[in-house]
Amino acid sequence: xxxxxxxxxxxxxxxxxxxxxxxxxxxxxxxxxxxxxxxxxxxxxxxxxxxxxxxxxxxxxxxxxxxxxxxxxxxxxxxxxxxxxxxxxxxxxxxxxxxxxxxxxxxxxxxxxxxxxxxxxxxxxxxxxxxxxxxxxxxxxxxxxxxxxxxxxxxxxxxxxxxxxxxxxxxxxxxxxxxxxxxxxxxxxxxxxxxxxxxxxxxxxxxxxxxxxxxxxxxxxxxxxxxxxxxxxxxxxxxxxxxxxxxxxxxxxxxxxxxxxxxxxxxxxxxxxxxxxxxxxxxxxxxxxxxxxxxxxxxxxxxxxxxxxxxxxxxxxxxxxxxxxxxxxxxxxxxxxxxxxxxxxxxxxxxxxxxxxxxxxxxxxxxxxxxxxxxxxxxxxxxxxxxxxxxxxxxxxxxxxxxxxxxxxxxxxxxxxxxxxxxxxxxxxxxxxxxxxxxxxxxxxxxxxxx
Amino acid sequence: xxxxxxxxxxxxxxxxxxxxxxxxxxxxxxxxxxxxxxxxxxxxxxxxxxxxxxxxxxxxxxxxxxxxxxxxxxxxxxxxxxxxxxxxxxxxxxxxxxxxxxxxxxxxxxxxxxxxxxxxxxxxxxxxxxxxxxxxxxxxxxxxxxxxxxxxxxxxxxxxxxxxxxxxxxxxxxxxxxxxxxxxxxxxxxxxxxxxxxxxxxxxxxxxxxxxxxxxxxxxxxxxxxxxxxxxxxxxxxxxxxxxxxxxxxxxxxxxxxxxxxxxxxxxxxxxxxxxxxxxxxxxxxxxxxxxxxxxxxxxxxxxxxxxxxxxxxxxxxxxxxxxxxxxxxxxxxxxxxxxxxxxxxxxxxxxxxxxxxxxxxxxxxxxxxxxxxxxxxxxxxxxxxxxxxxxxxxxxxxxxxxxxxxxxxxxxxxxxxxxxxxxxxxxxxxxxxxxxxxxxxxxxxxxxxx
Numbered sequence: 001x002x003x004x005x006x007x008x009x010x011x012x013x014x015x016x017x018x019x020x021x022x023x024x025x026x027x028x029x030x031x032x033x034x035x036x037x038x039x040x041x042x043x044x045x046x047x048x049x050x051x052x053x054x055x056x057x058x059x060x061x062x063x064x065x066x067x068x069x070x071x072x073x074x075x076x077x078x079x080x081x082x083x084x085x086x087x088x089x090x091x092x093x094x095x096x097x098x099x100x101x102x103x104x105x106x107x108x109x110x111x112x113x114x115x116x117x118x119x120x121x122x123x124x125x126x127x128x129x130x131x132x133x134x135x136x137x138x139x140x141x142x143x144x145x146x147x148x149x150x151x152x153x154x155x156x157x158x159x160x161x162x163x164x165x166x167x168x169x170x171x172x173x174x175x176x177x178x179x180x181x182x183x184x185x186x187x188x189x190x191x192x193x194x195x196x197x198x199x200x201x202x203x204x205x206x207x208x209x210x211x212x213x214x215x216x217x218x219x220x221x222x223x224x225x226x227x228x229x230x231x232x233x234x235x236x237x238x239x240x241x242x243x244x245x246x247x248x249x250x251x252x253x254x255x256x257x258x259x260x261x262x263x264x265x266x267x268x269x270x271x272x273x274x275x276x277x278x279x280x281x282x283x284x285x286x287x288x289x290x291x292x293x294x295x296x297x298x299x300x301x302x303x304x305x306x307x308x309x310x311x312x313x314x315x316x317x318x319x320x321x322x323x324x325x326x327x328x329x330x331x332x333x334x335x336x337x338x339x340x341x342x343x344x345x346x347x348x349x350x351x352x353x354x355x356x357x358x359x360x361x362x363x364x365x366x367x368x369x370x371x372x373x374x375x376x377x378x379x380x381x382x383x384x385x386x387x388x389x390x391x392x393x394x395x396x397x398x399x400x401x402x403x404x405x406x407x408x409x410x411x412x413x414x415x416x417x418x419x420x421x422x423x424x425x426x427x428x429x430x431x432x433x434x435x436x437x438x439x440x441x442x443x444x445x446x447x448x449x450x451x
Numbered sequence: 452x453x454x455x456x457x458x459x460x461x462x463x464x465x466x467x468x469x470x471x472x473x474x475x476x477x478x479x480x481x482x483x484x485x486x487x488x489x490x491x492x493x494x495x496x497x498x499x500x501x502x503x504x505x506x507x508x509x510x511x512x513x514x515x516x517x518x519x520x521x522x523x524x525x526x527x528x529x530x531x532x533x534x535x536x537x538x539x540x541x542x543x544x545x546x547x548x549x550x551x552x553x554x555x556x557x558x559x560x561x562x563x564x565x566x567x568x569x570x571x572x573x574x575x576x577x578x579x580x581x582x583x584x585x586x587x588x589x590x591x592x593x594x595x596x597x598x599x600x601x602x603x604x605x606x607x608x609x610x611x612x613x614x615x616x617x618x619x620x621x622x623x624x625x626x627x628x629x630x631x632x633x634x635x636x637x638x639x640x641x642x643x644x645x646x647x648x649x650x651x652x653x654x655x656x657x658x659x660x661x662x663x664x665x666x667x668x669x670x671x672x673x674x675x676x677x678x679x680x681x682x683x684x685x686x687x688x689x690x691x692x693x694x695x696x697x698x699x700x701x702x703x704x705x706x707x708x709x710x711x712x713x714x715x716x717x718x719x720x721x722x723x724x725x726x727x728x729x730x731x732x733x734x735x736x737x738x739x740x741x742x743x744x745x746x747x748x749x750x751x752x753x754x755x756x757x758x759x760x761x762x763x764x765x766x767x768x769x770x771x772x773x774x775x776x777x778x779x780x781x782x783x784x785x786x787x788x789x790x791x792x793x794x795x796x797x798x799x800x801x802x803x804x805x806x807x808x809x810x811x812x813x814x815x816x817x818x819x820x821x822x823x824x825x826x827x828x829x830x831x832x833x834x835x836x837x838x839x840x841x842x843x844x845x846x847x848x849x850x851x852x853x854x855x856x857x858x859x860x861x862x863x864x865x866x867x868x869x870x871x872x873x874x875x876x877x878x879x880x881x882x883x884x885x886x887x888x889x890x891x892x893x894x895x896x897x898x899x900x901x902x
Contacts (some may be wrong), residue, residue: 007878019624020624021621021625024523024620026522026524026525026526026618027525027526027529027616028616028620029616029617029619029746029750029865030526030528030745031526032526033526033594033604036522036524037522038519038520038521038522038613038617039519039520040517040519040617040620040621040624041517041518041519041621041624041625042624043520044518045518047520048506055499056798058838060833060836061834062833063840066472066491066492067492067496068485068490069475069490069491069494069495069498070477070489070490070653071484071487071488071489072655073477073487073640073654073655074477074478074484075477075478075482075483075484077478077481078481092596099597101596101597135596139592139593139594140593141590141591141592141606142590142642143484143590143642143654144486144642145543145552145586146483153484153892155592155606165478165479165480165481166479166489168480169469169472169479169491170472170491170492173469173470173471173491173492173493174472174492187523187638189524191593191594191596192598193595203594204522204524207691291480294481295480295481299480303842320644331619366639378514382511382513382514383512385511387509389514434603
């Protein structure tokens with residue numbers, strides 16, 4: 001059963017994801033919305049499972065991290081304090097002739113923008129490109145009935161600031177003591193000039209961010225701790241260890257707020273290669289001190305036992321939920337030949353806890369009471385986890401259909417079932433079938449899902 | 452133990468929600484963002500539990516509803532087709548003197564706007580109010596580098612349209628047959644002129660919407676079915692049946708797209724009284740036919756067994772997640788005296804499945820091995836559900852603190868625990884304590900949570 005993952009699976013995944021209902025282009029019937037995607041029936045379950053695993057690992061299973069769900073629309077001063085209004089920009093150039101706009105570093109531009117030699121990559125005119133001007137990547141809108149500068153609000157470009165401005169509210173209401181963290185899952189928006197690569201870089205995306213507040217001086221200890229924790233989490237999703245690596249930000253790469261930063265990169269293969277799916281950052285006291293300055297509110301933590309006040313340092317872990325979903329899909333995708341069968345199969349080797357459908361239930365034939373038995377079993381299992389009942393076509397085809405969407409188990413009701421009440425459970429990866437009592441199926445599969 | 456729910460609990464809830472970490476004003480340190488709220492550590496768990504119950508009831512436990520997670524940013528033509536660009540408006544008037552803007556029906560305006568007699572409620576000038584003009588309630592932004600009319604996109608004012616434009620993608624990828632539904636949970640945004648009443652009417656909010664696609668002629672049957680299903684769901688959350696009622700839209704109230712509409716209203720008490728928390732609507736084929744017309748794409752369903760094509764009718768169920776969260780809080784809030792105690796208590800009588808913390812774990816005193824035993828039990832329980840360990844203060848105070856946030860069970864480790872390994876479980880509502888083996892606690896509570 002030799003498995004081959006094509007060198008660049010992205011194209012195949014886009015097609016599979018549409019055909020099987022994982023991911024659709026947004027507003028497709030209107031020609032699509034620029035680099036925005038909708039999650040279909042299987043995609044929404046996959047992403048929910050991924051987010052639930054993060055929430056469990058980062059919030060519910062720990063006593064030192066609190067959850068939060070801050071709003072997308074925040075006070076505009078937040079983004080002045082964070083530095084986004086001033087520095088979250090890309091340099092763009094305009095063509096005075098055709099009115100198109102480009103990134104200043106667009107490789108299709110010939111010559112230096114702003115000089116007479118520069119040539120527009122669209123209309124081909126010379127000397128029409130403006131000097132680069134800074135373009136802010138935040139989406140802007142107006143709140144209230146009047147559209148003026150006083151009513152500007154932004155769609156948040158990251159969830160982290162919602163955590164910083166709530167630091168004292170959370171700390172005081174929960175009586176947490178430093179070190180502790182605040183975690184949040186939510187949408188963020190960036191008006192990217194060059195989005196792309198399916199759901200890898202999109203204008204609307206979802207983040208899973210955790211900010212860990214620590215005493216200054218202990219920050220590098222916690223930074224190392226979180227690097228290891230987060231890498232292990234990605235491995236626990238089944239991502240191949242050899243496809244994961246750390247990338248340390250050099251001094252030149254470091255953001256203005258960061259004292260140290262590592263990306264966790266995943267090898268997407270093909271032309272994408274290793275790309276960031278999570279960032280672990282030591283942000284020092286940059287954020288809290290800026291919000292203290294801009295809001296005029298003290299954000300210091302009072303360390304009662306030691307009778308001292310300080311502004312905590314922050315170690316941040318920031319995962320892209322969509323990127324990690326894509327990593328899980330790329331990691332799991334394989335095409336393989338099956339011994340003794342002429343037709344190959346496509347498999348999504350998803351971790352059982354992430355698979356959108358946990359079990360397919362099939363009556364071998366559409367008679368002799370098998371459909372009724374299978375439907376009853378399906379209804380029972382559905383109260384515990386998502387299952388799919390399928391009675392159409394040859395049994396081999398039904399297995400293949402489930403392999404392709406990552407269903408880890410398939411249960412078949414056959415002639416023997418009608419005699420002794422046993423069914424077969426087929427494993428997606430090993431293709432082994434075991435025969436078990438029908439009334440033990442729920443318990444057996446549930447046990448495997450929680451390991 | 453006579454319980455009294457104050458006639459208007461909203462004010463008390465706002466305070467409790469902030470103090471205990473359910474809900475904070477957004478960007479509070481900057482003076483707040485207009486009618487936007489953040490969910491704190493307990494609020495995010497409460498709302499997650501509510502959403503999970505809806506998702507389970509509407510998607511996972513059924514074989515005729517598929518999940519979806521469409522993006523917030525959609526193609527702008529979607530909102531022309533839906534009618535929102537043309538008709539999702541409020542009439543506003545401007546004061547030419549002080550430049551303020553008001554709803555035309557603002558009761559503080561004296562006289563008829565646009566006439567010389569009309570008096571501005573802010574500056575007091577006469578004859579300065581303009582005639583009413585229509586103001587669209589959708590938040591508008593620009594996608595891409597150029598801010599012009601071709602790059603306008605809207606923040607969706609409802610999630611439903613994401614379902615309609617994906618109708619065929621979902622139907623074809625899942626091979627569902629009409630009647631079937633598509634369900635979605637997600638944020639929506641409305642630039643309300645008069646938001647208010649805490650999280651009841653906010654500019655950023657979350658909807659749980661399901662669109663059920665049926666054959667024309669069967670729509671009123673399904674409409675009645677969903678009315679009953681949805682009312683029962685609210686009752687299953689523990690909302691008092693006498694606080695729930697249907698409100699039928701009269702012909703005058705019916706939206707342009709609706710053939711029939713009922714609101715499910717909840718009695719919030721006080722000045723709010725009965726207000727809509729969910730709408731059940733028979734939308735006919737309005738939406739699909741409009742999207743067919745505006746996109747130029749056929750959206751008909753092919754009924755293979757009967758070899759016919761038709762545009763399905765839609766029965767919609769649309770719940771406000773924030774409103775229902777507020778209903779659950781209002782419904783559960785009570786202040787009561789306890790027999791034999793001088794101090795009363797405040798209780799949030801939340802359904803155990805919704806409670807953010809499922810159990811408090813308390814060592815009776817901070818010695819004799821009780822804290823160690825309690826911490827070990829806490830760590831074990833935390834792997835299954837959220838728990839809170841508390842060793843500070845008198846035991847009575849610790850019970851009260853959990854009562855106030857709706858924790859259904861409190862487990863106390865006492866002297867007898869150290870001898871025979873038993874603990875007490877105290878029930879929030881009955882105040883009864885039962886003594887059970889410590890190693891049975893997880894199983895006992897888990898069983899109660901799932902009923």
